[in-house]
């Protein structure tokens with residue numbers, strides 16, 4: 001009883017406890033901010049990993065595998081599977097409107113099914129802003145109705161989803177590059193983009209300025225290596241594609257290196273489309289050309305149809321199904337599929353079926369290591385905190401020696417005195433940790449504006465998107481982490497207060513009373 | 517009201533063979549060398565002694581704050597000259613330094629209402645301090661962070677604990693305000709001790725000592741830090757309490773003028789209670 005009264009009075013009339021309070025607040029706050037950003041980084045990474053590749057990928061690289069539509073149909077019959085989509089993954093070169101050449105990763109997708117598996121539609125950047133907030137208006141976002149015709153943007157969004165563009169001569173297969181890929185979009189501090197003009201140096205030393213808005217009149221020229229039916233790289237093929245839209249996944253690597261192209265167009269370029277299966281004619285057979293009457297070697301004989309192929313099928317799990325469960329479902333389904341198409345598709349033993357965690361394993365383990373490092377530093381900070389609280393409490397107990405003597409004279413026991421100081425430590429710990437968590441919450445929620453502000457005033461960019469993979473600093477607070485940091489903050493205070501509390505309890509009351 | 521003959525009453529507090537030796541480096545400094553003292557219920561006893569004669573030490577012992585030397589744990593020093601002594605107390609041995617016969621140490625005893633303090637557990641001793649005795653110190657010893665009422669009620673908080681204070685808190689606050697009013701401090705209830713004069717602070721300290729209605733007030737030079745007029749005003753208040761409520765009072769002082777106000781005075785000389793003086797003037 002007297003403990004709570006004295007704790008309250010000590011707390012409000014002395015500077016020392018406020019110092020320890022601030023120390024606890026700062027240490028819990030900084031730890032929580034760091035941990036939240038690191039944890040958010042890992043979480044965003046995981047979610048974005050799914051955005052691009054779904055939960056599980058069934059892959060037979062380069063040459064690809066056939067009958068994928070049957071595989072998808074089989075997969076989608078499973079209760080654990082939400083959707084599956086075909087995809088071709090390959091590499092190539094693109095030429096930008098300013099004649100720059102760039103090596104890129106090219107993915108052939110079917111917009112609708114790709115969206116069902118990866119949420120692709122929501123990553124399309126150019127779209128009408130239907131209900132702009134006042135904040136959007138303050139940002140001068142070009143997607144606002146007052147800047148760009150919303151019906152045009154609506155068409156662009158549709159184009160992006162269908163991966164096609166109609167330039168007046170009927171819809172044509174189109175590509176959707178990542179928003180950072182062309183270098184023609186300037187990132188704004190609020191996270192959006194504004195297109196820039198493309199400038200091309202000419203041979204005469206002039207600069208040719210082209211006014212291009214990619215989804216309206218921009219094109220990309222893609223060059224890639226076709227594969228023959230035996231899986232060997234054959235000739236390079238080049239084709240010009242209109243740009244339908246641009247996507248922003250939030251992962252810098254993806255946004256700057258991936259071009260999505262329409263699946264059928266890519267299949268044609270790569271010789272992975274449906275084709276007649278032929279056999280070379282017998283060298284002794286000949287045919288007579290009806291026009292000229294010449295005798296020619298017999299042409300190859302058509303012996304069947306070579307079905308279209310893709311390199312991967314991406315699968316998305318239903319909510320609540322983890323990717324490892326899904327992977328075993330995929331293996332089972334693939335086994336059935338492989339036996340149905342024996343000798344036409346890779347066997348279930350050689351096919352590559354991996355979860356997105358496995359695909360991103362190096363990166364995930366790197367981030368987990370980094371989180372481990374944060375926790376290690378966390379431990380050290382806690383340790384330091386213990387000593388900080390200990391020294392502050394030690395001097396407070398010394399200063400309050402006389403009070404201890406007085407209380408003992410009034411009948412207080414040793415346990416009561418110990419509890420007086422322990423409770424005080426607890427109070428400082430709880431108040432300090434609550435303030436620390438509150439501080440961390442405010443900082444984490446506003447970390448992007450704070451980060452931008454630091455960048456603008458000091459020129460230091462801490463979160464460089466080219467280094468850190470993501471464009472935005474994660475700004476979610478993990479409440480499990482918050483509870484752990486809170487508990488650790490309180491615990492360090494208790495531990496730090498324990499020794500001074502013991503000392504106060506064991507003081508000789510007479511000496512304490514005579515203390516000057 | 518109180519008769520001159522105290523011997524007929526069983527003492528409320530009786531001390532026997534109290535020894536206390538402080539250690540100063542290697543040398544033992546004997547302060548109390550076998551104090552025997554009886555305090556009758558309801559009497560006002562003054563213990564008169566020079567500065568440094570061990571008055572405070574004695575009072576702390578009586579209040580259960582301190583422990584006397586025990587035969588087994590006693591410092592082995594000559595009680596007369598302080599020279600280190602060899603072996604356990606042998607009744608026939610002599611001090612090697614001064615040749616005095618080494619006194620055997622009897623077990624010390626403080627008996628309060630028939631109960632030996634040194635047989636009490638720590639919890640019982642805390643209860644004894646909280647409930648049965650009240651301390652008043654020369655330098656007031658108020659808690660600087662608490663206001664006046666809180667400084668008084670804290671005694672009740674210590675006694676009752678959190679749960680008990682829920683039941684007794686109201687009553688304790690009323691009693692505190694009543695006591696402070698009786699001491700003329702009702703307009704100062706929310707003030708901090710540092711805003712009060714010495715005399716006012718000492719009255720707060722007395723109110724605190726009385727909050728749990730103790731049987732004995734142990735006052736250590738309660739007027740030692742006050743001027744004469746204020747000091748006597750404090751003594752008037754104490755005397756009033758003692759007469760009205762039958763409070764037993766043990767007051768130590770070095771000032772014969774103050775001791776005179778008590779009903780009975782004993783002297784503390786050479787670590788022993790030397791002489792009994794009846795202050796007949798008071799009865």
Ligand SMILES: Nc1ncnc2c1ncn2[C@@H]1O[C@H](COP(=O)(O)OP(=O)(O)O)[C@@H](O)[C@H]1O
Nearest residue numbers: 538539547565566567568569570571572573574
């Ligand atoms: N903790 C201690 N250590 C050593 N000597 C002490 C200690 N406490 C008191 N003394 C000594 O004991 C003697 C008696 O002290 P005290 O009881 O305060 O005397 P009084 O109250 O009569 O002035 C003094 O000489 C004092 O210096």
Ligand SMILES: [Mg+2]
Nearest residue numbers: 571572573736
């Ligand atoms: Mg003294």
